[in-house]
Amino acid sequence: MVGQAPLTLLGIESSCDDSAAAVMREGPPGARILSSVVAGQAQLHAPFGGVVPEIAARAHAEALDHCVEAALSRAGLGLDRIDGIAVTSGPGLVGGLLAGVMTARGLAAATGLPLWGINHLAGHALTPRLTDDLPFPYLVLLVSGGHAQLLLVEGAAAFRRLGGTIDDAPGEAFDKVARLLGLPQPGGPAVEEAAQGGDPARFDLPRPLLDRDGLELSFSGLKTAVLRWRDRLVAEAGGLRESDRRDLCAGFEAAVADILSAKLRRAIAQARTIRPDLAGLAVAGGVAANRRLRAALETEAAGAGLPLVSPAPALCTDNAAMIAWAAIERARAGLAPGTDLTARPRWPLDEAAAPMLGSGRKGAKA
């Protein structure tokens, strides 16, 4: 199957709350997205103050069947024109992962196609090569609802985790601040809109862990500080004024941007000690859509003399095109498809890394 002809792969992703499928055709150069379908639920569940996860594997499987059909039909291809299947096999919510893996295995068994099990985080981390052909090695800041990681990417299967969150993910912090301030979900766009024209300096908000060395991130204390200001304002004035909310949102955004840009600066320095030939920076994940954050990161990149790549939002958030792309990258690197594919709710991207202190780091955010 890995002949001279460019690969055409079907990608399947259901590790979080959404189900997605895509068809991707290998370049040269890069690859072309023939179709990419995401069955999202974020808007549907906004009244709950957060995305309600689809836990049941069978509901995920149904949604996936529709996504796969739609992706093939939009690409104008039947399964007989597909060369292989790539599926997210971890990390993530177990119900979704099982559905994805079972769907992929079913399709592979019926067609005899090879099957790649892809790490969800690898999909995000390799996307800058799909969109911008960024050469290795590069540094990725991945910031989303469930993840916060600083990764040094040295190859299609060579990732080093330089740092990450010790409590909340930044997207989660945006959602929770929105909840605290009575703003709609998802919190990222709501807080960003509410922050427009706000005074980021009016409220003193902390920058957790900035005073310490290292690349660990923390957002829980920042959320609590916003809560305290809210309660104080409510106690003093009987409610939140529009200007209070605007300034709190602006202050929160500024704190997140300060934390992430300072840690990115440190990560660049550390990455350069490992790889002096560091070629660029990339930011991925839904939080990367925040304009204040993006501007702060661009300043850091310019200061370091490195290009900053930030893929379009549709490829920054969860999607299946990045999963098919990661499989193409692996195939090009001469890595064979897997033989025994199982769901791995915990799957650190950086498998070679020494275990973190303690055995506690086992969750899907690993």
Place this chain on the structure above:
Amino acid sequence: MWQAALLLPDPTATERLARALAPGLRPGDTVLLEGPLGAGKSALARAVIRARLSDPLAEVPSPTFTLVQTYGRDDGIWHADLYRLSGPAEALELGLDEAMGRALCLIEWPDRLGPLAPPEALRIALEPAGEGRKARLWGPAAWGDRLAPLLATAVGQDD
């Protein structure tokens, strides 16, 4: 029925409470953590987990997004955040009913459990109080036998 009330003036007091509770907890226990967003439920759970693992630096990320994070040998500790669930049926899908009674389960937003909440669980309610927190602990009398001596030596009681 046993109950105790505590004042936690700062995060250090929350950590002291967690360290006092930790040796009194066993696999098979369920601790239900109640309180509004930002009340310190995750901070208390994190400190309990670190104390149980005897590792003050263990990484304990928020379970809000993943719903459940597990720790220790054989997943001996479950840390769950049920906020995003819509009801008990989803808790069943998560396997929580099976974990309760086997693992030490620390569960935030336990109202989602409905009738699945074990009557023998230890309940802890946290609420903001000035710069600190108020904590109320309650449960069947057996909890008093296990926890009252630990709490007495470690933290000052509110009443």
